[in-house]
Amino acid sequence: MDIRQINYFVAVAQNGSFSKAAEMLSLSQPTLSLAVKKLEEELGVKLFYSFNKRQELTDEGQALLESSRHLLDAYQQTLENVKTSRNSRSGTFTLGLSPLFGACFFGDLIPKFNQEYPRIQITMIEDGANKIDERIASGQVDLAVTLKTERLSTFSNCHFTTQRNVVLLHKSHPLAGERTLTVSQLREDAFAIFNQDFILHRQIMSACHSAGFRPKIALLSSQWDFMVELVAKNHAVSILPKPVLDKHPDPNVVCVPLTDSMKYWDIALAWNKDRYMPNACRLFLDFVLEHLPPDDL
Known part of the structure; x- marks a missing residue:
């Protein structure tokens, strides 16, 4: 039993006629009669009997009609829910x-x-x-x-x-007064940078390699504020995106823009x-x- 058969059955019950129901459904009468017959065979009951040229419901047919109305309502509601889900908030x-x-x-x-x-x-x-x-x-x-x-x-x-990357330096660092820097100018410093879970780690290591040196690592961390703290205490330099320091400035930390491959984030x-x-x-x-x-x- 499927929803199409239920719809056909209800149409015959409401019209009391296979011909009128077929016309309403835009089907041929033989097609509709065959569909209802198959439904009766599947359920093992008689759904209609003929009286005064009308198709009347048997007790089993009446029981199915009451349940079918609920089923068709639920089916229609399901279709509406699917159609409107695209606009759901x-x-x-x-x-x-x-x-x-x-x-x-x-x-x-x-x-x-x-x-x-x-x-x-x-x-x-x-x-x-x-x-x-x-x-x-x-x-x-x-x-x-x-x-x-x-x-x-x-x-x-x-x-x-797209944002700028900056070098974080303690305010007393010899390069703190520069307008711009390259990674190469940091070869003598110890770095506080993100650990290997972060793409920025790979980018910094690659930039240092391209500049001809392997950076000394003071800290590998997942916490950017820990890196800033090390810079603020003059234990390391770091490279971080400028928006980090814009939102959380430190009076002991100077930010100098980069001009090489690390320029942008x-x-x-x-x-x-x-x-x-x-x-x-x-x-x-x-x-x-x-x-x-x-x-x-």
């Missing part, structure tokens, strides 16, 4: 986000989104960009904020923002092109694209 999705991106850009953005869409729940997964990229590939996140690298081309993506929104994106996530993506931070070029 509720749901859940998973966002992959580095703590650094959260600190710089999403402290205001997510609360504003929650205020506009209070019935959408965001599950946050915070990790370094290397790990976040792995989660995009494995489908563990619906949407992620990551750095623009060669791996980004394997995902669907769009631009989020390119951030993208990315998602797995082979994975379905929930409607709630699409709403968030559209919201973010309407509130992009300005580029610092």
Whole structure:
């Protein structure tokens, strides 16, 4: 028994005639009669009997008619729910986000989104960009904020923002008065940088290698504020995106822009092109694209 058979049965019951029901359904009468006959054979009961040129319901037919009306109502409601789900302002999705991106850009953005869409729940997964990229590939996140690298081309993506990277120096450091710096000028310093879970770690190590030296490491961490603290106490230098220090300045720390391969911090929104994106996530993506931070070029 399927919904088509139920619909045919109800049409005959309401019209009291196979011919009138067939006309209403735009079917041939033999096709309709055969469908009802198959339904009776499947249920093992007689649903109609003929009286005064009308098709009247048997007791079994009457019982089926009462249940069928509820079933058709539920079926119609299901169709409506599916059609309107695209415009639903509720749901859940998973966002992959580095703590650094959260600190710089999403402290205001997510609360504003929650205020506009209070019935959408965001599950946050915070990790370094290397790990976040792995989660995009494995489908563990619906949407992620990551750095623009060669791996980004394997995902669907769009631009989020481009910001400046800066060298963090103690105010007494000999290079603190420079207007710009290159990574090469830091070869004698000890570095406090992100650990291997972060793409910025790989970029810094690569930049140092290109400049002809292996950096001395004072600290590998996942905590940017720990790095700033070491710089503030004159134990290390660091390379971080400028928005970090804009939001959390330290009077003992000087920021000097870079001019070499580490000059820019390119951030993208990315998602797995082979994975379905929930409607709630699409709403968030559209919201973010309407509130992009300005580029610092």
